[in-house]
Amino acid sequence: xxxxxxxxxxxxxxxxxxxxxxxxxxxxxxxxxxxxxxxxxxxxxxxxxxxxxxxxxxxxxxxxxxxxxxxxxxxxxxxxxxxxxxxxxxxxxxxxxxxxxxxxxxxxxxxxxxxxxxxxxxxxxxxxxxxxxxxxxxxxxxxxxxxxxxxxxxxxxxxxxxxxxxxxxxxxxxxxxxxxxxxxxxxxxxxxxxxxxxxxxxxxxxxxxxxxxxxxxxxxxxxxxxxxxx
Amino acid sequence: xxxxxxxxxxxxxxxxxxxxxxxxxxxxxxxxxxxxxxxxxxxxxxxxxxxxxxxxxxxxxxxxxxxxxxxxxxxxxxxxxxxxxxxxxxxxxxxxxxx
Numbered sequence: 001x002x003x004x005x006x007x008x009x010x011x012x013x014x015x016x017x018x019x020x021x022x023x024x025x026x027x028x029x030x031x032x033x034x035x036x037x038x039x040x041x042x043x044x045x046x047x048x049x050x051x052x053x054x055x056x057x058x059x060x061x062x063x064x065x066x067x068x069x070x071x072x073x074x075x076x077x078x079x080x081x082x083x084x085x086x087x088x089x090x091x092x093x094x095x096x097x098x099x100x101x102x103x104x105x106x107x108x109x110x111x112x113x114x115x116x117x118x119x120x121x122x123x124x125x126x127x128x129x130x131x132x133x134x135x136x137x138x139x140x141x142x143x144x145x146x147x148x149x150x151x152x153x154x155x156x157x158x159x160x161x162x163x164x165x166x167x168x169x170x171x172x173x174x175x176x177x178x179x180x181x182x183x184x185x186x187x188x189x190x191x192x193x194x195x196x197x198x199x200x201x202x203x204x205x206x207x208x209x210x211x212x213x214x215x216x217x218x219x220x221x222x223x224x225x226x227x228x229x230x
Numbered sequence: 231x232x233x234x235x236x237x238x239x240x241x242x243x244x245x246x247x248x249x250x251x252x253x254x255x256x257x258x259x260x261x262x263x264x265x266x267x268x269x270x271x272x273x274x275x276x277x278x279x280x281x282x283x284x285x286x287x288x289x290x291x292x293x294x295x296x297x298x299x300x301x302x303x304x305x306x307x308x309x310x311x312x313x314x315x316x317x318x319x320x321x322x323x324x325x326x327x328x329x
Contacts, residue, residue: 006317006318006321007317008311008312008317009311010311011308011309026303026306026308027308027309028306028307028308028309029307029309031301031305031306033298033299033301033305034301034305034306036295036298037298037299037300037301039294039295039298040294040295040296040297040298041297041298043294044294047292055288056235056287056288056289056292057232057235057288058235058238058253058257058288058290058292060257060261060295061235061238061256061257061260061290062232062233062238064260064261064264064265065260065264065272065276068261068264068265069264069265069269069272072269072272073269073272073273073276074273075273075276077276080309081306083301083306085303087303089300090302090303090304091300091301091302091303092300092301092302092303092305092306093300093301094301101280118232118233118280119232133300159311159312159317160312161320169283169284171232171284172284
């Protein structure tokens with residue numbers, strides 16, 4: 001029996017950096033001020049690289065659902081920000097954002113509950129170095145931000161009846177490299193011939209070999225891999 | 231795959247009679263109008279957005295808000311863990327079901 005499933009799982013609280021020093025992080029529920037700061041500071045830098053999957057995203061459109069109406073919806077949308085803690089200035093500088101749908105049928109077992117990762121983004125290194133508020137030098141740039149952002153979804157699932165199950169659709173724009181990255185995180189790719197859970201998406205956007213999911217076993221393993229950062 | 235900004239604009243046009251080419255109007259509708267709608271209709275809108283995942287493009291003109299002040303630590307408390315007794319009861323129920 002996994003004791004953590006009885007106590008709840010802490011979110012990650014630090015990240016390793018290039019220079020070896022750890023960077024203090026905090027995972028917070030997403031707020032309008034964080035979204036506004038991201039869209040004004042980080043998104044313009046992301047948009048400079050049209051190859052990025054998250055180029056052109058507008059968090060001012062995506063966030064209202066989770067911030068304002070999440071609790072009213074059956075799918076339980078929720079937003080999280082991962083931010084760098086700057087104790088000197090008392091600031092929380094977002095370095096990753098994710099929007100989740102907390103209650104969906106799991107891809108691997110349609111009778112079970114899963115979290116779906118709808119949007120997930122991390123600040124590019126150029127943003128971490130160029131934006132003054134981060135106060136980061138090259139050797140203090142945090143590593144594993146993508147894994148940490150994905151871990152937020154796993155942790156949410158572990159803490160909210162999903163036992164770690166997480167599903168997502170890897171953006172086709174990311175191609176095989178993105179799909180392989182999710183596989184390296186421990187996710188399984190839903191084969192093209194496997195059906196999605198019942199619902200309109202099964203018809204509109206059927207399984208295409210780009211849906212990925214964490215099984216309970218692999219979610220637990222992925223979560224345990226980051227335990228040293230909690 | 232996330233839903234594109236184009237789809238967000240189309241849905242705002244369909245459900246809110248908003249000009250899909252006007253990014254400010256689209257944003258305003260999601261920020262101010264959506265929360266006033268009945269939950270069933272919000273659910274319908276979410277359904278529409280999710281159904282169209284992966285279609286369209288991020289085609290709205292890119293507008294960035296003027297430099298916003300950095301969020302403070304006070305405004306960003308650590309995300310809460312579920313209450314211990316809730317987790318405990320949940321696990322107990324699961325065990326009983328299995329047993």
